[in-house]
Amino acid sequence: MSETKTSGETRAAGARLVALVGPFQSGKTSLFECLLARCGAIARQGFVRDGTSVGDSSPEARAHAMSVESNVGGVDYLGDRYVFVDCPGSVEFAHEQRQLLPVADAAIVVAEADPRKLPALQLVLRAVEDAGVPHFIFLNKIDAAAGNLRETLSFLQSVSRTPLLLRQIPIWNNGIAVGFIDLALERAYVYREHAPSEVIDIPPGETVLEKEARYSMLERLADYDDALMEELITDIEPPRDQVFDDLAKELRGGHVAPVFVGAAERGAGVTRLMKALRHEAPGIGATRARLGVADAGPALAQVIRAVHTPHGGKLSLARVLRGSFHDGQPVVGASGVEDKISGLASLIGGAATKQSVAEAGDTLAFGRLEHAAIGDILSAETHGPAPAPAKIETPAPVYALALAVKDRKDEMRLTAALAKLIDEDPSLVFVHDQQLGEMKLLGQGEMHIRVALERLASRYGVTVATHPPAVGYRETIRRAVSVRGRHKKQSGGHGQFGDVVLEVGPRGRGEGFGFVERVHGGVVPKQYYSSVEAGCRDALVHGPLGFPVVDVEAVLVDGSYHSVDSSDMAFRIAARIGMTEALGKAEPLLLEPLLAVVMRTPSDAMSRAASLVTARRGQILGFRARSGWDGWDEIEALIPEAEIGDLIIELRSATSGAGSFEAAFDHLAEVVGRQAREVVAARGAAADR
Known part of the structure; x- marks a missing residue:
């Protein structure tokens, strides 16, 4: 696929894949709904609070009023095709965005003017930046924002390695944002509820501020364009086409992250965001280049999500990187095992529409590819394995529950059902601990495991009892x-x-x-x-x-x-x-396993995190700045395994949801006194039952 250029516009040919990412409750799903409605893909915008959204339509998402899996929606806008993927914001489900980002053409990072959410925002921005994905910032809930936009931009910049480029400034009326001025177009707009904004004259009181903000934007662009720098020095107004060309070039080069403002739930500021995507976001050709995939060769697609449906079997959501695929076509993955595509479909929320062919740039569901795993590259060349994809880091588990079935014959059903859940979500881990005689499900937090168990019951009819895992005492x-x-x-x-x-x-x-x-x-x-x-x-x-x-x-x-x-x-x-x-x-004595723990926390939460260690009979070994992460620290400690169970819950509570840890067995240590007596008494009571 090539790129087309007309009158100052540079647009990518082929469908584009855009990731919607951001911290928990920043408004990603509201933006997803608004984008679908504004582009005509759905009749009207749904709302998360009412349970009427196309996204978050699964029973688990509805029950917990949060995104627990990514939501997909394809739209057509002014002759271009886009697929938006709304990724969960909770750190417990962050693996969804890790799977998607490598093959996304662009990302929209949904943020708020709330300093308390900066650590979570930094995690999201780091993932986007590490994947090398060009990204826009959508400063959401501008209608409820308090404080100065300049201050907001300053604290947002503190967690972004990419320079932020302000593209719009709000128009305030009695402290409420009623519209915005687009600095590239030099036009003012007033918001209209759930409709495109209306063009108005730039209010007289905003003229000076608009000129200053526009000049700052052009200065930033001139850092990468000598001709523009020369024009600014000589007070020559650059042509608008040149400005838009520079905006597209610097975005695609990862030199800037443009900042737009709006209110997704009201549909404010979304049309200008769509037009920026249309003119500035790269397409599949640039993504191939970033991934090191040649333009020519057999058709390739990368799997970014798997879903096991009750009646349609397994669906593999895949981005076509090169060439085209059709229904019934044989494909192979990295293992070299051949599968045959049994149906192609575009998705919008939970609804699927059959398609006859998947072209380069498309993101479609491929039916019944039983051997395809998330991250696999599928090839139409069946003589030998497909190219191996770059490894997607799966985070180490931080929370676990032991599982028990009511009837031993249900163990086989449990194992088969969990295998499907893990195929959909590789950050889940199932362990059958023969030494302790336990089955354990491990994941990224309490909610992550809870959702998995709810799916286990609702989809597969397997209900389990749970309890904290046994500790490996010796x-x-x-x-x-x-x-x-x-x-x-x-x-x-x-x-x-x-x-x-x-x-x-x-x-x-x-x-x-x-x-x-x-x-x-x-x-x-x-x-x-x-x-x-x-x-x-x-x-x-x-x-x-x-x-x-x-x-x-x-x-x-x-x-x-x-x-x-x-x-x-x-x-x-x-x-x-x-x-x-x-x-x-x-003289027998009791030993308990001690774990070597590395806790990662924002610096301002360091003392709270450290207190969690000491409250759990832990020993702090040292502190250090987290390498490559401004404003973050690490704590090295030894913590008894018996005290690690709900550590992640309290750590996230102490760090605005951003803290994490890794733990590994270090050594066995003697347990004495009341602690030892209680452990031995509990063991004896369990043996008597």
């Missing part, structure tokens, strides 16, 4: 003891006889179990040594406190045998008897 011993383990049984015919003397003692932390034989005189034949070791290991499965035993050593020093009645099993039983007795005598 036990060891304080001192060395010597014991005899003897097993003798006579029941007619050959009996059973095994006799061992063991010296059992502690080892260094993390050294595990050790077995040594120091038998003299053949009192225990060599053929039984491995059985003695196996019997000792059997006793370590559950120690006297009820937990697996670690970091002990057993030394076989003596024993006896019977030439007829001794056997491997007899010596194994004898060793288990002796080891069990030894562990009870050797």
Whole structure:
């Protein structure tokens, strides 16, 4: 696909994919609705608060009044085709935008004039900037904004690595924004409820401010255009076409992020935003270049979302990067396994419209591609695997719940259903912990897991009970003891006889179990040594406190045998008897896992985050500035696994929803006093049930 240029306009040919991103409750879904309505894709604008929006139409989104998955809507506007994808704003569902951004042509970052949301906005902007996506800022809720626009722009700039370029200034009347002045067009507009703004003369009182703001905009553009700089120095008014060409060029080059103002819920400022998209946003050709995909070659598409529907099977939402695809066409992914497209459809909210072909630039649902995973590149060249895509970082889980089904036969249904949910959402993780005897679902937060369990019940009819995951407690011993383990049984015919003397003692932390034989005189034949070791290991499965035993050593020093009645099993039983007795005598002690935690937090929330560590029996190891993130810090700490369960909930509460952490097992540490007694008592109570 090429680009066309007419009278100062440079527009991309082919459908364009535009991501709508921004912090939670910034108004992305309201903007999505307004864009669909303004372009005629829906009859009237719906509202999130009323439950009438095309986006957020899933039962889970309606129930929680928030976006929990991305919403897709295609529109036609003045002869151009666009697909808007409204991405969830909650950090718990941020994986949706990570999947989309690499193949988006442009992004609209929805922001507010609210300093409290800056950390969350910075997370969004960093994701967009790291993906190299040209982006506009839509300063939403301007009708309810308080304060000076210059101040607002200043604190927004503090979290953007890309220079912000003010494109519009509000027209205020008694402290309320009633319209705006477009600095590129030098025209004033007054807002009309749910309709395009009306052109008016620039109010006399705004003329000086408009001239100053326009000159600042041109100065910024002149940083990248020597001819424009020369015109400004010599007081020559640049031609309007040249200004628009510069605006498009600097946006596409990632040199600036234009800032527009409006109020999405009222439909204010949206038409000018659409026209800026039409004239300035790049298309699929620029996106191919950014991804390193050649213009020529077999048809390629990248999967950005998967949905398992009740009746239509699996749908893979994919962006066509090159060439075209048609219904029934065979395709392969990176694995080289061939699938056949079973239907193509454009989406608008939950409604699908059949299409016969998918051209370069289109974003359509491909039917029944069972082997296609999110992020996969699909190729029409079926002789060999498709190119491997750039890896999409999946964030490490920060919250977990243990799952229990009412009937064991439901475990297979649970596993199959969770596999589909994880195919749709790779940031979910399912673990069957054999050692603890638990099934666990891990994700990005409490709401993330809650939504997954609601889908599990509503879509697949699988209801589970949940509880906090078990902690991997262990036990060891304080001192060395010597014991005899003897097993003798006579029941007619050959009996059973095994006799061992063991010296059992502690080892260094993390050294595990050790077995040594120091038998003299053949009192225990060599053929039984491995059985003695196996019997000792059997006793370590559950120690006297009820937990697996670690970091002990057993030394076989003596024993006896019977030439007829001794056997491997007899010596194994004898060793288990002796080891069990030894562990009870050797002063058992409880160990708990400590996790090495790195917490990332805005600097102004550092003290609140640090207090969470100390309140959870944690030890702070150090503080440091977060590399490459102005205004952010990191805390290194050790925190017991038993205290980590709801840490992410409190951390996000303390950091305006922006804090995060990573945790990994570090070492086992001794638990003493009341804490140890409570853990052992709880284990005993659970065993008695």
